[in-house]
Each structure stands twice: as structure tokens, then as C-alpha cells.
Amino acid sequence: xxxxxxxxxxxxxxxxxxxxxxxxxxxxxxxxxxxxxxxxxxxxxxxxxxxxxxxxxxxxxxxxxxxxxxxxxxxxxxxxxxxxxxxxxxxxxxxxxxxxxxxxxxxxxxxxxxxxxxxxxxxxxxxxxxxxxxxxxxxxxxxxxxxxxxxxxxxxxxxxxxxxxxxxxxxxxxxxxxxxxxxxxxxxxxxxxxxxxxxxxxxxxxxxxxxxxxxxxxxxxxxxxxxxxxxxxxxxxxxxxxxxxxxxxxxxxxxxxxxxxxxxxxxxxxxxxxxxxxxxxxxxxxxxxxxxxxxxxxxxxxxxxxxxxxxxxxxxxxxxxxxxxxxxxxxxxxxxxxxxxxxxxxxxxxxxxxxxxxxxxxxxxxxxxxxxxxxxxxxxxxxxxxxxxxxxxxxxxxxxxxxxxxxxxxxxxxxxxxxxxxxxxxxxxxxxxxxxxxxxxxxxxxxxxxxxxxxxxxxxxxxxxxxxxxxxxxxxxxxxxxxxxxxxxxxxxxxxxxxxxxxxxxxxxxxxxxxxxxxxxxxxxxxxxxxxxxxxxxxxxxxxxxxxxx
Amino acid sequence: xxxxxxxxxxxxxxxxxxxxxxxxxxxxxxxxxxxxxxxxxxxxxxxxxxxxxxxxxxxxxxxxxxxxxxxxxxxxxxxxxxxxxxxxxxxxxxxxxxxxxxxxxxxxxxxxxxxxxxxxxxxxxxxxxxxxxxxxxxxxxxxxxxxxxxxxxxxxxxxxxxxxxxxxxxxxxxxxxxxxxxxxxxxxxxxxxxxxxxxxxxxxxxxxxxxxxxxxxxxxxxxxxxxxxxxxxxxxxxxxxxxxxxxxxxxxxxxxxxxxxxxxxxxxxxxxxxxxxxxxxxxxxxxxxxxxxxxxxxxxxxxxxxxxxxxxxxxxxxxxxxxxxxxxxxxxxxxxxxxxxxxxxxxxxxxxxxx
Numbered sequence: 038x039x040x041x042x043x044x045x046x047x048x049x050x051x052x053x054x055x056x057x058x059x060x061x062x063x064x065x066x067x068x069x070x071x072x073x074x075x076x077x078x079x080x081x082x083x084x085x086x087x088x089x090x091x092x093x094x095x096x097x098x099x100x101x102x103x104x105x106x107x108x109x110x111x112x113x114x115x116x117x118x119x120x121x122x123x124x125x126x127x128x129x130x131x132x133x134x135x136x137x138x139x140x141x142x143x144x145x146x147x148x149x150x151x152x153x154x155x156x157x158x159x160x161x162x163x164x165x166x167x168x169x170x171x172x173x174x175x176x177x178x179x180x181x182x183x184x185x186x187x188x189x190x191x192x193x194x195x196x197x198x199x200x201x202x203x204x205x206x207x208x209x210x211x212x213x214x215x216x217x218x219x220x221x222x223x224x225x226x227x228x229x230x231x232x233x234x235x236x237x238x239x240x241x242x243x244x245x246x247x248x249x250x251x252x253x254x255x256x257x258x259x260x261x262x263x264x265x266x267x268x269x270x271x272x273x274x275x276x277x278x279x280x281x282x283x284x285x286x287x288x289x290x291x292x293x294x295x296x297x298x299x300x301x302x303x304x305x306x307x308x309x310x311x312x313x314x315x316x317x318x319x320x321x322x323x324x325x326x327x328x329x330x331x332x333x334x335x336x337x338x339x340x341x342x343x344x345x346x347x348x349x350x351x352x353x354x355x356x357x358x359x360x361x362x363x364x365x366x367x368x369x370x371x372x373x374x375x376x377x378x379x380x381x382x383x384x385x386x387x388x389x390x391x392x393x394x395x396x397x398x399x400x401x402x403x404x405x406x407x408x409x410x411x412x413x414x415x416x417x418x419x420x421x422x423x424x425x426x427x428x429x430x431x432x433x434x435x436x437x438x439x440x441x442x443x444x445x446x447x448x449x450x451x452x453x454x455x456x457x458x459x460x461x462x463x464x465x466x467x468x469x470x471x472x473x474x475x476x477x478x479x480x481x482x483x484x485x486x487x488x489x490x491x492x493x494x495x496x497x498x499x500x501x502x503x504x505x506x507x508x509x510x511x512x513x514x515x516x517x518x519x520x521x522x523x524x525x526x527x528x529x530x531x532x533x534x535x536x537x538x539x540x541x542x543x544x545x546x547x548x549x550x551x552x553x554x555x556x557x558x559x560x561x562x563x564x565x566x567x568x569x570x571x572x573x574x575x576x577x578x579x580x581x582x583x584x585x586x587x
Numbered sequence: 588x589x590x591x592x593x594x595x596x597x598x599x600x601x602x603x604x605x606x607x608x609x610x611x612x613x614x615x616x617x618x619x620x621x622x623x624x625x626x627x628x629x630x631x632x633x634x635x636x637x638x639x640x641x642x643x644x645x646x647x648x649x650x651x652x653x654x655x656x657x658x659x660x661x662x663x664x665x666x667x668x669x670x671x672x673x674x675x676x677x678x679x680x681x682x683x684x685x686x687x688x689x690x691x692x693x694x695x696x697x698x699x700x701x702x703x704x705x706x707x708x709x710x711x712x713x714x715x716x717x718x719x720x721x722x723x724x725x726x727x728x729x730x731x732x733x734x735x736x737x738x739x740x741x742x743x744x745x746x747x748x749x750x751x752x753x754x755x756x757x758x759x760x761x762x763x764x765x766x767x768x769x770x771x772x773x774x775x776x777x778x779x780x781x782x783x784x785x786x787x788x789x790x791x792x793x794x795x796x797x798x799x800x801x802x803x804x805x806x807x808x809x810x811x812x813x814x815x816x817x818x819x820x821x822x823x824x825x826x827x828x829x830x831x832x833x834x835x836x837x838x839x840x841x842x843x844x845x846x847x848x849x850x851x852x853x854x855x856x857x858x859x860x861x862x863x864x865x866x867x868x869x870x871x872x873x874x875x876x877x878x879x880x881x882x883x884x885x886x887x888x889x890x891x892x893x894x895x896x897x898x899x900x901x902x903x904x905x906x907x908x909x910x911x912x913x914x915x916x917x918x919x920x921x922x923x924x925x926x927x928x929x930x931x932x933x934x935x936x937x938x939x940x941x942x
Binding site: 314 | 619620621622623624625626627666671672680683684686687688689690691692694695696697698699700701702703704705706708709710713714715717718719720721722724725773776777778779780783784798816818824825830831833834835837866867870871872873874876877888889890891892902904905906907908909935936937938939940941942
């Protein structure tokens with residue numbers, strides 16, 4: 038009681054020396070929200086620096102840009118398939134019958150000042166968002182940043198990528214133009230191919246037969262509410278985990294698995310990352326000013342009996358398009374039913390399969406290594422040859438499908454036969470990933486050898502020296518302590534051993550198939566053919582001392 | 588740059604680097620050639636030492652922020668000044684909307700300069716001394732884990748969920764059943780498929796109406812080598828369900844030499860070599876519309892399924908699984924083409940009940 042009075046008294050006495058206004062606001066907030074404990078852990082949080090760490094930022098910022106511009110677009114867009122006759126500012130379309138969705142998109146483009154710009158920023162940002170997520174995912178993959186404790190965050194990121202694709206698809210379907218309507222028709226055909234329930238799913242999604250007059254309104258709520266809502270939740274979780282785990286860093290002097298070296302959030306990353314948001318937004322705004330995207334007025338309103346040539350989805354849907362284009366038209370008719378394998382296999386089986394392989398990879402690698410430690414040092418891709426080869430093979434797989442998705446463009450631009458391209462994709466789908474796997478692994482091993490060489494014999498200076506007895510040698514400059522450490526800091530696993538087939542009593546041990554598979558995979562990953570042993574201290578000293586004889 | 592770091596009154600002793608900070612990591616062990624030498628000493632930037640350079644950076648940042656302000660004013664001015672329908676020619680973009688270009692570029696510059704200013708500020712004027720945070724294991728200490736597990740066990744025990752099986756089982760039952768209400772509520776999203784996909788607007792005696800001229804077609808309207816699109820009479824663009832009906836009923840007609848028709852049924856269902864096929868691709872439903880008159884092939888522009896119209900619209904190439912359905916046509920007493928009935932099989936993409 039007495040202390041309280043005292044404090045009160047002294048505060049009154051020092052009335053003039055009250056804390057600054059900002060501090061008082063912070064005190065107020067802390068008393069209600071506990072912000073000081075939050076700030077203590079995060080305000081001066083250290084983030085490491087590397088150019089590749091900004092790829093995820095590009096994705097984050099383009100997502101914010103999409104939300105900002107998307108909210109604006111909802112103010113003018115009418116998600117309705119009611120037929121209207123157009124009488125807006127775009128004269129070539131006067132009198133044309135179209136859905137209100139299409140008409141309002143024309144209005145956004147031609148009657149609302151700046152509407153076209155916002156529409157184009159929205160669409161460009163969506164393409165960049167997906168592309169940024171893709172390369173960000175590859176960065177995380179190739180540096181092994183998905184390892185414990187970050188597997189769950191990898192899955193969150195993967196879900197963001199997958200949901201982003203569907204949000205994009207539902208989004209570009211909204212204007213109800215000839216191109217997007219064709220895409221929706223494709224989707225309906227794919228749904229129809231689902232055995233047993235396909236026709237039911239299609240009727241329920243479209244409120245009856247295709248196209249009906251419900252899908253724009255339904256896609257609208259999926260596009261602006263359901264999917265972005267889920268994505269926003271995942272995004273927040275993703276970022277909280279980034280903060281909680283602290284960012285990975287590359288090996289280097291002073292950079293250990295137990296620390297994180299870099300600059301503090303306040304002020305450096307506040308300025309850098311905050312500034313980077315404006316850079317990304319500025320660049321996208323400029324792109325939207327300069328390059329037209331999805332000019333729906335050229336395409337015309339959707340009619341199920343009309344189509345334009347060069348029908349292409351947005352790039353991120355291209356690989357599923359490719360799968361559908363190159364798949365043979367298998368159909369099985371039996372007992373009065375049809376199994377539409379030609380559509381069902383590529384869209385409903387291979388499409389998810391391609392995505393899920395990459396999503397599950399962290400768990401597969403963790404199982405093979407059996408490693409339960411936390412990993413905060415990012416791998417150099419060459420130091421994980423099998424993983425790198427797997428990732429490169431996956432990318433080649435993805436891009437083969439993308440080529441298939443644009444087979445008509447390849448044919449017209451390069452004067453090739455569309456049949457030849459289709460057959461190329463069919464073969465390459467199976468062969469190319471294997472080739473890319475083998476080549477990438479060999480390249481990684483070669484780079485490991487080069488690192489080993491550099492550590493043991495130093496850097497090639499390019500200076501040739503002639504020895505007294507006439508021999509020419511190139512002078513090798515020993516690496517600095519920093520470089521030596523950096524090039525030898527990575528861990529190398531030993532392949533898992535199954536152990537003896539019989540126990541100490543000579544009784545045969547039970548070895549499960551899983552164990553055998555794991556041992557084989559482990560040998561492939563970390564056996565003699567899977568990695569070049571990094572130089573040991575003994576080897577280094579031996580060479581060091583023999584150099585002394587010169 | 589280095590010449591500017593020479594003696595000058597702006598460089599005070601205070602600004603000069605103190606004795607190079609010692610690496611503050613572990614000291615490299617003599618025995619370990621690969622030991623971690625610790626963080627390298629911090630290298631000062633010119634701005635850390637030379638106040639003039641720092642001032643230059645400050646001015647650069649301020650300039651960028653000022654340019655941003657000007658660009659925003661430019662944005663507002665463009666919004667007011669340019670009429671929305673003004674088209675200008677800009678090399679190499681071509682004819683573009685003046686308003687869109689002006690708004691986008693000014694907005695782009697306004698945003699970009701804020702970003703560039705902030706990044707330049709951070710890179711040149713904020714401290715660039717690397718700092719170290721220790722990491723802590725993500726997993727909890729064993730004591731914490733023990734506490735949580737025992738708390739949970741205590742809580743679970745107090746709830747008696749494991750002991751009172753009747754409560755447990757009925758609760759699981761109730762919670763498992765209640766989402767069914769939500770599923771049931773989705774029932775009216777759409778009608779049941781029934782046989783809707785088996786029927787189109789075509790019927791016996793329906794005239795073939797030219798999609799372009801809106802006139803009933805006569806055999807002489809269809810010339811060799813051209814592709815004609817038709818819809819059933821009575822289906823109007825203004826109709827409520829036009830889109831849904833045309834999605835199934837869209838028809839394409841070509842005239843072949845009767846001798847060229849290889850398929851017996853196709854010949855029977857044709858009239859003077861005129862054959863009518865569904866325009867909807869049997870793959871995933873795009874309208875087939877590219878006709879090669881020499882070979883009588885039609886190609887779907889979406890996925891390149893190719894059909895041979897002289898041989899029952901057999902699939903020659905591409906992902907389609909079965910031929911395009913044919914419509915049996917003939918001529919009525921007034922000399923107009925008419926349908927002899929609906930398609931005999933469902934048009935468009937295949938589905939489970941198609942059979």
C-alpha cells in the first residue's frame with residue numbers, strides 16, 4: 038500500500054518527466070496484449086542474408102498485392118451468369134449477349150478508370166505468386182531446408198502452392214470469357230471421368246448440366262472467400278514457424294547449427310523486407326502498365342459451341358494440360374459402364390501424384406537417413422547429390438508436362454509435327470527424369486571432387502612455375518581457414534547397415550522388407566557411388582607435410 | 588572512392604575504425620586444420636567512416652522518396668487528365684490505353700522508389716555488423732515433457748472418458764453423425780444426373796438451322812470443303828437454357844463425295860454426301876472446329892484430338908477415346924435438312940454411366 042502511494046506520489050511529482058507518448062501507448066498496449074514479451078523475442082530477431090532467401094518474400098508480397106487488388110475488383114465485378122445485352126464503352130461488343138460477369142469485367146476494363154490496371158496487376162501478381170512459390174520451394178528443396186524441424190512448414194508451403202493453383206484457376210474462370218469457359222469445360226470433362234460419382238459431382242458443382250447458370254457465383258465464393266481464407270491461415274502459420282524455427286543459414290565461419298548470424302529485424306530487415314514489398318509491387322505495377330494480360334475483350338463471351346485456337350491455361354495449370362494432351366484415349370466399356378482412363382489417369386491420378394511426390398519427399402529422406410537431429414545449416418546442393426538429382430528429375434518431369442501442355446505452340450513456333458511432339462513427351466515423361474537424375478548426380482559428385490581437390494591442394498592460381506630440373510608446375514594457393522572450414526563443414530552420412538542375418542545364438546533374425554528397402558536406399562544415397570568422402574584432417578596434414586619437401 | 592577517404596576534416600578519429608575487432612568466435616585450434624575460425628572481423632563501409640559518403644547516401648534516399656512523392660502526384664494528375672478511352676501509339680508496345688500506361692507507370696515508380704529508398708538506407712546507413720543469436724532446441728526439456736504428459740493423464744483420468752465407455756461411445760457416435768447434416772444440406776446443389784446427358788434438343792423432324800444465318804439449311808447450302816455449324820430449330824439465343832442446350836446440340840456439317848465415305852452407317856445416315864456430327868469433342872468437351880478439307884479430318888483446338896469425318900469420325904490421333912456421335916439426317920418434303928431423331932449415343936465427354 039505504502040509503495041503504491043509512494044509511486045503515485047513520485048509520479049505526480051515528476052509530472053513533467055512523464056514517459057514519451059509512444060512509450061505510454063506501448064505501455065497501454067502491453068498491459069492489455071502483453072506486447073513486450075512478444076517484442077523481446079522478435080524485435081531484434083536475427084535473420085541471415087542470402088539472395089535466395091528473398092524468393093519466399095516475393096511470394097508473400099505478391100499474395101498481399103493479390104488480396105489488395107482483389108478486394109478492389111470485388112467492388113465492381115458482378116458474379117452473375119444472367120444474360121445481358123452489352124452497351125458499355127467498348128463499342129465492338131455492342132449488342133452482344135453475354136453474362137453479367139463478362140459484361141462487368143468489360144466495365145472494369147473500359148469504364149472504371151484504373152480498373153484495367155488493377156485487373157492486370159491482379160492477374161500478373163497471380164502468375165508471379167505461383168512462380169515465386171515454385172522457385173522458393175525449389176530453394177528450400179535443394180538446400181535441404183525442409184529437414185527437421187521444418188517438415189511441417191514444408192507441407193504448409195506445399196499446400197499454399199497447391200491451393201494457389203486452384204485459386205488461380207477459379208479466378209481466371211470468373212470473367213466467363215471464351216478462353217476461361219473452355220477451361221471450365223475441360224474441368225467438367227475431367228470430373229465426368231471419375232468412376233461412379235463423376236456425373237453426380239458435375240451436376241452438383243454446376244447446379245445441373247454444364248454450363249448452367251451457377252458456376253460463376255459458386256467459383257466466386259470459392260475464389261474470394263474459401264480458398265484465400267484457408268491460404269491466409271496457412272500463410273500466417275508458415276510465417277510464425279519461420280520465426281519460431283529461426284531461418285536456416287549457409288555454413289561459414291562463425292555460422293553453426295546452434296546459432297544464427299545476420300542482421301536484426303529492427304531496423305535492417307524492417308527496411309529491407311518492407312522496402313522489398315514496395316519493390317515487388319512497383320515492378321508488378323509497371324509490368325501491368327506495359328504488358329496486357331488476359332484481354333478478355335478480344336476473346337468474346339463464352340459459348341459452349343465456340344472456341345479459339347491456341348487455347349492455353351495460365352502457366353501453373355500447364356503441366357496438367359500437358360498430361361491430358363499426351364495421354365492415349367483409353368476407354369474401357371464393360372457391363373454397361375465406361376471407365377474413362379484417358380482422362381481419369383492424367384487428371385485425377387498423375388496430376389496429384391506429381392505434386393504429392395515432392396510434398397512427401399522430406400519424410401522419405403528422413404526415413405532413409407534415420408536422422409533425428411535438428412538441421413539449421415542449409416546444404417549446398419552438391420553435397421546432397423541424390424536429393425539434388427531427385428529434385429532436378431522432378432523439375433524435368435514437370436517441364437516435360439509443361440511442353441506437352443503447349444504442344445500446339447511448340448508445333449506452330451518451331452514448325453514441328455504435333456504428333457512428333459506428343460510422342461516426344463510420352464517417351465520423355467518416363468525417360469527424361471531418369472536421365473536428368475543420373476546426369477545431375479554425376480555433376481554433383483564432380484563438384485564434390487573439385488571441392489575436395491581445393492581443400493587438399495589449394496586454389497589453382499594459374500601461375501606456372503618452372504622448377505630447377507625443368508619440370509613445370511602450377512602454383513596452388515592454400516585456402517584460408519574460413520574457406521577450409523566452409524568446404525568441410527557439412528555432414529556426411531554413412532549408409533545404414535542391416536546388420537548380421539543371424540543373432541549371436543545363430544538364430545536367423547527377422548529383417549522386414551522395409552528395413553531392406555531402407556538399407557538399399559541408404560546405400561544409394563550415401564554409399565560409395567552416392568558421395569565423395571570429404572577430405573579428412575589426416576589427409577590434409579599428410580599433404581601439407583609432403584608439400585614441405587619442395 | 589578511395590581517394591575520398593584520404594585526410595579530410597570530415598573523417599574524425601571517432602569515425603575511424605577502432606582496432607580491428609577480434610574475431611569473436613572460437614579460436615581456431617592449431618590441431619584442427621578445418622576448425623571454425625569464428626566470425627570474420629567486421630569490415631567498415633565508406634559510410635561508416637566518411638560522413639560525406641554517409642550524407643551522400645542520405646541524399647540519395649531522400650531523392651528516391653521525393654521521386655516517389657512526385658510520381659504519386661503524377662498518378663493523380665494522370666487519373667484526372669487522361670480520358671479513359673484515349674488510345675496512343677507507344678513504340679514498341681503498340682496501341683495502348685494512355686490512362687492505363689500512365690497510371691501503371693506512375694504507380695510503379697511511386698512504389699519502386701519507396702522500396703529502393705528503404706533498401707538503400709538499410710544497406711548504406713543502418714548498421715551492417717553481423718549479430719549472433721543462439722538457437723534453442725525446438726523440442727521441450729524432458730521435465731516439461733513429463734509435466735505435460737502427466738497433466739494430460741490427470742485431465743483424461745478426471746474426465747473418466749476411458750472408464751465410462753457408454754459416454755465415450757455415444758459421444759463418438761453423436762460427433763460422427765452430426766456432419767451428415769452438412770452433407771445432406773449440399774444435396775440441392777444440383778439435380779441428379781438421371782439420363783440428362785443422354786438427350787439433346789434434337790428430335791425427329793427438327794430442321795437444321797444455320798448457326799451463322801439463323802436460316803434452315805438446305806442441301807445446296809452446304810458446299811464441298813466447307814464446315815457448316817448448325818443448331819436445332821426452336822433453340823434461340825434468347826432462351827433461358829440456350830447455353831446448356833447448345834453445349835450438347837451443337838452440330839457440324841460437311842459435304843463429302845458419297846464414294847469417299849468409308850463407313851457404312853455413316854453413308855446410311857448421310858444425305859447426298861452431307862454428314863452431320865456432334866461438334867462437341869468426345870475427350871473433354873471442347874468444340875471441334877478445325878477442318879482439313881483435303882483429308883476430311885477435324886481437329887479439336889484444345890487437345891488436338893483428330894477425327895476422320897469420312898470414316899465414322901474415328902479417332903485418328905490425340906486423347907479422345909471414341910468417335911464423334913453422328914446425327915441421322917435427311918431432307919423433308921420442302922427440301923430442308925431435318926434430323927431423323929436424337930443422337931443415338933451421348934455427346935461430349937465420356938462418363939461412368941455412358942456404357
